[in-house]
Amino acid sequence: MRLPLAHLCALAFAWPGIANAATITVDGRLDEPEWATAQRFTDFRVTQPYTRGTPRLRTEARLLSTPEGIAVAFINQQPPGVPRVKPRIERDQRRASDRVNFIIDFDADGKIAYDFAVLLSGSIQDDIVTDETEFNPDWNPDWSWAVDEDEHGWCVELLIPWTVTAMRDSQAPTRTVAVYFDRVLGSNAERQAFPVASSERARFVSKFHHIEIPQYRRSLFHVFPYITAQHDFIRDRRDYKAGADLFWKPSAGFQLSATFNPDFGQVEADELVVNFDAIEEFQSDKRPFFTENQGFFDLRTPEDGFLIYTRRIGGESDDDSGLAADIDAALKLNGSIGSLGYGLLVAEEAGDAGRSFYATRLFRPLSETLSLGWLGTRVERPALDRQADVQAIDLFWQLHEDLSINAQILASFIKEHVIEEQGGRSNGDGAWLTASWSPSDRWEYELEALHFGRNFDFNDFGFQERNSLNHLQLSGEYEHEVNNEDSMLRSTSWGAEVEVRTNDSGRRLPGALALTQSNSFRSGAELEFEIEWESAGVDDLISRGNGDWNQPARRNLFVSYRRPVRGAWQIGGEVEIFQEGLSGYTFEGELVVNWFPRDDFNLELSAGPVYGRDWLVWGGEIDEDGDELGFRRYRQRTYSVDLDANWFPGRRHELRLKAQWLAIATRDGQAYVLDDGELQATGEPVPDFSANGFGVQLRYRYQLGVQSDFYLVYSRGGELELERASLRSSDLLEEALELRDADQLLAKIRYRF
Known part of the structure; x- marks a missing residue:
């Protein structure tokens, strides 16, 4: 059944941000005559x-270029028989829902794209997409949307302003x-999608459909002052702060943002982490200044590396206080001169120990299939x-429609008084290349x-899991x-991955062979299996640079299942059985339950235990000769619960509970020492210990207007680590609630303003 153009529904959602674009009114109703002249896309x-x-339900998308921005419409067939x-x-929350996505690469070079998603409920999601398939939701631009539905289906209108991001060649009358x-x-x-592209495959953004549209020049100037008042109930102390963010975009080819005394009030709760590994935990950044137009600086490396990790700015101070550093000001500039894109990022922390951060970025397409970029960073x-x-040169080359190459050449130069006194080298190098081929x-x-050299280090401004690495995968x-329409299965896939690694000293690190098999059922359920064989090799990180351990071979099994939405429920879970320590087995499970009994209330609960017989932890002890290194080996139990509940009592009101x-908890602790690469038991018991953490945040938000909000947030929590006998889970929970x-x-x- 084809939905009519003038799809007038009984209910229209008019959200903050809705505006007029030429004669298009963003209300979800496609009753303006201009939509008849729009470009149409129907081959979903x-x-x-x-x-x-071919999908069983018809979808049509339309696109118009207007002086206000790019207007997009979706017409979605959905008769009463379809839930x-x-x-x-x-x-930006992820929940099962009916939704549409419009993703656009303004420069049509496959480097950065911008995702605008609208749910049937009127909620939205927006992301920056880099490295073909990497979605970053920490970006909240100003754009307009509306939803209208009736018994036959629903319609969506979007308006993406020309000022939403910086783009090259902004002076031309048209753009591709x-x-x-x-x-x-x-x-x-x-x-269902047009064109045929999937973010679950190696190439996504570079497979988008190219079109030519009229281009218009727009400008904006916004100032976002803020005021926070905080009361600390423990110290009975009040704290007041004020500052401002500034965004100036005279054209799509030049955009400047600045922040003064930026706000770090905790209106967004970080994930609770207890980390005993040698590698730090990555945390996303939701501060508006550091997410605005950040995609241009988003250069990543394999092994989950980021050349710019904005949470370094205002992170733990270098003064050994353990507190976050205050920031005086920061500035970011994005622009273009012809086809050359450029960017500048500067941030200054306060105080004598305050750090200075600088980043400069250049990028230029050399042809339709080849582009080259440069990033330079400095931290004082x-x-x-x-x-x-740190210096980085990045390259993207589309050799063929089905074959592409991404590559970087990197170098780091460290000057430090301690290094120079010891006569050590302070320069490092790195390089990597990925080639993606889709023959069918x-x-x-x-x-x-x-390849990452042993002295290669970009952690001062970036996020680097390790150096001294040679990796082939x-x-x-x-x-x-x-x-077969009678089959329960709709599709299956098989995958294989082999990985070989050495460090820069030529020692073999653990390699891996992984086999995966996934199944998609016609009901919407999904079932996935993965089995991995990890070879023996050197673990040169576990002792924090105090010696290499010859890790034995391991095997791992992973199974996940997600059932489709049934009524007000969706349930999924995963189980993993893996070897750790000296090859003892560990069981880890997680159950995820989503409940949405009403459109304005939903809840997600995830919980799962970990039972391990062989947990190995670096204890940090070194004997008086400096030869023997201390490790601790335990049986351990881990419990985790995550609750996220959301209630929307009114159009502008949100209430969220996150806990x-x-x-x-550990037991049967034993001491081990490292002897010529092997772990040897000393026969000495070590005290059991437990680590306990709890956090709860109750947040009320009222939307004052477009990108204007009032928050009232109550937060409580704490962490505790003690040497003591193992406690029952109920005792640990009772203790956690009192932290x-x-x-x-x-x-x-x-x-x-």
Whole structure:
């Protein structure tokens, strides 16, 4: 059934931010005559699962270029017999829901794209997409949307302003953009898209559909002052702060943002983490200044590396206080001169120990298939008498429609008084390359090669899991569509990955062979298996640089299942059995339950235990000769619970409860020492210990206007680590609820002028 153009529904959602664009009124009703002249896209195909077949429900997308911005419309057939899943959620939350996505690459070069998603409930999501498939939700621009539905289906209108980001060649009368449209059914997670592209495959953004549209010049100037008032109930102390963010965009080719005394009031709760590993835990950044137009600086490396990790700015101070550093000011500039894109980022922390951060970025397409970029960063750390410089050259080359190459050449230059006194080298180098080949819609391959020198270090401004690494990885995937309509399966896929690694001293690190098999059912359920064989090799991180351990071979098994939405419920879970320590087995499980009994209320609960017989922890002890290194080996139990509940009592009102509990209890501790690469038991017992953490945040938000909010946030929590006998889970939970390292109430107003 084809929905009519003037699809007038009984209910229209008019959210803050809705505006007029030429004669288009963003109300979800496609009754303006201009929509008849829009470019139309109707050849949607099923891409999740990746069958590329014709969907059973019709979707049509339309696009208009207007002086106000790019207007997009979706017309979605959905008769009464098809369930509608439409929970209201916070911005950028992921829940099962009926939704549409419009993703656009303004420069049509496959480097950065911008995702605008609208749910049937009227909630939204927005992301920056880099490195083909990496979605970052920490970006909340100003754009307009509206939803209208009736018994036959629903319509969506979007307006993406020309000032939403910086783009090259902004003075030309027309521009070529690359676009992607998709629609997801909440009841069975089926995704249909135009063009045929999937973010679950190696190439995504570079496969978007290219179109030419008229281009218009727009400008904006916004100031966002903020005021926070915080009361600390533990210290009975009040704290008041004020500052401002500034955004000036005279054109799409030049955009400047600045922040003064930026706000770090905790209106967004971080995930609770207890980390005993040698590698730090990555945390996303939701501060508006550091997410605005950050995609241009978003250069990543394999092994989950980020050359710029904005949480370093205002992170733990170098003065050994353990407190976060205050920031005086920061500035960011994005622009273009012809086809050359450029960017500048500067940030200054306060105080004698305050760090200075600098980043400069250039990027230029050399042809339709080849582009080249450069990033230079510097961090000055006066408290450590340290200066760190990093240089990176990045390349993207589309050799063929089905074959592409990404590569970087990197170098770091560290000046530090301690290093110079010891006569040590302070320069390091790195390089990596990935080649993606898709010879057909069913087959896909990827080759990845990487070298990080032993002195290569970009952690002063970036996030680097390790250096001293040589890494070669080959992976392949085959997708098979099940054409038998009587089969429960809709598609299956098989994958294989082999990895070989050494450190820069030539010692072999653990390698791996992984086999995966996933199944997509016609009901919408998904089932996945993975088995991995990890070879023996040297673990040169576990002792924090105090010696290499010859880690034995290991085997791991992972199974996950997610059932489709049934009524007000969706349930999923995963189980992993893996070897750790000296090859003892560990069981880890997680159950995830989503409940949305009403459109304006939803709840997600995830919980799971970990039972391990062989948990190995670096204890840090060194004997008087400096030869023997101390390790601790335990049986351990871990419990984690995460509750996220959202209620929307009115159009502008949001109430959110987020609570997390994470506890570790150990027993049967034994001491081990490292002897010529092997762990030897000393026969000495070590005290058992437990780590307990709890955090809860109750947040009320009122939308004062476009990008203007009032928050009232209550937060409480704490952490505790003690040497003691193992406690029962009920005792650990009771103890966690009484933890009170932090107990505060925060009020915040941020308003856009």
